[in-house]
Amino acid sequence: xxxxxxxxxxxxxxxxxxxxxxxxxxxxxxxxxxxxxxxxxxxxxxxxxxxxxxxxxxxxxxxxxxxxxxxxxxxxxxxxxxxxxxxxxx
Numbered sequence: 001x002x003x004x005x006x007x008x009x010x011x012x013x014x015x016x017x018x019x020x021x022x023x024x025x026x027x028x029x030x031x032x033x034x035x036x037x038x039x040x041x042x043x044x045x046x047x048x049x050x051x052x053x054x055x056x057x058x059x060x061x062x063x064x065x066x067x068x069x070x071x072x073x074x075x076x077x078x079x080x081x082x083x084x085x086x087x088x089x090x
Contacts, residue, residue: 009065011083016040017076024075029083 004010013026018040025033075081 013074013083015070015073015075017073017078020077022078024078026075026081026083029081031078031080034078 011026011028014023015026016023021036021038023035023037024031025035
């Protein structure tokens with residue numbers, strides 16, 4: 001997604017559906033991209049970059065309010081959902 005607006009709150013979610021063998025990227029609860037892959041994110045990864053390519057050539061020009069990792073697929077099958085409208089309080 002390349003059309004983000006300055007000073008606007010976005011809910012971004014990346015989830016993996018093991019049953020479907022795919023990653024789903026949601027923007028504001030709407031499926032934006034699907035990538036089929038047998039690879040899974042490893043629990044041994046020591047670094048997590050948000051908002052940049054691995055080479056570091058593109059950076060995130062903004063703020064990250066919250067970042068969390070869930071133990072399972074929150075929205076399987078690419079289903080659209082209603083994201084939170086405010087800060088996470090859990």
